[in-house]
Amino acid sequence: MKRLLLTGLLLFATGLRAAPLIVYAKGDSLVLKTDGTTPKPADAARATLLASFEADLARPAPFKPPLKLVPPPELGRTVPGARGQIQFHATFPLGFVVNVSLTGLAPSHQYVLLIKGSPYRAGNQYLAEGGPAETTGRYYEFLAITTSPQGHYRANLALFLPPGFYDTQFCVKDPDDSLVVLYADFFKFTVE
Secondary structure, eight states: OHHHHHHHHHHHHTTOBOOOEEEEETTEEEEOOTTSOOOOOSSHHHHHHHHHHHHHHHSOOOOOOOEEEBOOSSSBOOOTTOEEEEEEOSEETTEEEEEEEEESSOTTOEEEEEEEOOTTSTTGGGOSBSSOTTTSOOEEEEEEEEOOTTSOEEEEEEEEOOSEEEEEEEEEEETTTTEEEEEEEEEEEEEO
16 A cells, blocks of 8 residues: 555656647647747637637546556557556547546657547547548547656647547557557547
8 A cells, every 4th residue: 555655646746747738630739838828820720729728727627537548458468567547528629638647658668649449439430540431440649658767658638639429449559569558448529
């Protein structure tokens, strides 16, 4: 119990939470400045997402209960001790807002965050990568991250997405072998 408490205090004390980040597209992200001087995008939809996310950071809307991120049951790889969780808004204008917390991963290692669909579930057609939406589970590898020297990562993210209803998985993938190491099974959210 003492070890668990000490680990929690160290996570809190080391400031592992990255600055809030908006991902507009793969390879196109914006770190928000805490003093309110984040540059406003010229595109109206992007500017609306930024304004909504800044307002939400100041006065957060309720989040869904945490979803655990666990090793995938198949077609993945287990990293001993790795775990995590996400919390997200069920509905948000022009995007998906999620708090990500990961622990026990390889230290100072790059991973990729992605959402993954299914041709039999809502929102698959909106995901940017993969084969035909009618027959293939599409995905969106939206952000490359690097864990801390202790193997942790925490962030508040807003992901710019087309409006619609989504029923997707959230995955953490190791780009070295392209295998998922943590995931949350299908969950639902709406982009307004």
